[in-house]
Amino acid sequence: MxxxxxxxxxxxxxxxxxxxxxxxxxxxxxxxxxxxxxxxxxxxxxxxxxxxxxxxxxxxxxxxxxxxxxRTGSFFPSLLERRRRIDRALYAVIVEAYVHGVSTRSVDDLVRALGADTGISKSEVSRLCAGL
Incomplete structure (x- = not known):
């Protein structure tokens, strides 16, 4: 407390x-x-x-x-998504920045400014935006 x-x-x-x-x-x-x-x-x-x-x-x-x-089988909580390390709001910010032409390296600075302690790698930005 x-x-x-x-x-x-x-x-x-x-x-x-x-x-x-x-x-x-x-x-x-x-x-x-x-x-x-x-x-x-x-x-x-x-x-x-x-x-x-x-x-x-x-x-x-x-x-x-x-x-x-x-011990047997697998458990993953339903409130989290598999293979996703960022929340939806931050994901939307990353995709929006990428669409507006912000470089993948500059997106890392943006993510850190929004409170993410570990930032995001340029390869992860590219992977997130690959489906656009």
């Missing part, structure tokens, strides 16, 4: 968004598995097997999320 009180506005939004997304991911994993972490029930269909990291770049900054792994 103390870190939330001392955080500036954007950092507070980033921390809250990360916490909310993480809780939603864990709740969906619990439903998928059929039991809470460490809980043994008859309804359990799978078992947790640790977490893997995923960074989601948003306008509030990078969110470090932990995606639960399962």
């Amino acid at each position: 103390e870190s939330l009180r001392t955080a500036d506005g954007i950092e507070l939004v980033r921390v809250l968004a990360q916490r909310i997304l993480q809780e939603l991911i864990e709740a969906e994993a619990t439903t998928f598995i059929g039991a809470e972490p460490g809980e043994h029930t008859e309804a359990r269909t799978n078992m947790r097997n640790g977490h893997r990291g995923k960074t989601l770049t948003t306008q509030a900054g990078d969110l470090d999320l932990a995606i639960p792994k399962v």
Whole structure:
């Protein structure tokens, strides 16, 4: 709580968004598995097997999320999209800049200015805009 009180506005939004997304991911994993972490029930269909990291770049900054792994099959939260590391709003900004002729290297500076800590590579800009 103390870190939330001392955080500036954007950092507070980033921390809250990360916490909310993480809780939603864990709740969906619990439903998928059929039991809470460490809980043994008859309804359990799978078992947790640790977490893997995923960074989601948003306008509030990078969110470090932990995606639960399962022993059999695979689990990926429905609120995230596979193979997408940036949110839709930032994606729209990147595509718009590219359409208006901003160089792929300059798009990296734009993405950093919008709050993405890691920026974006010129190859990723090209890959995102390949479908235009």
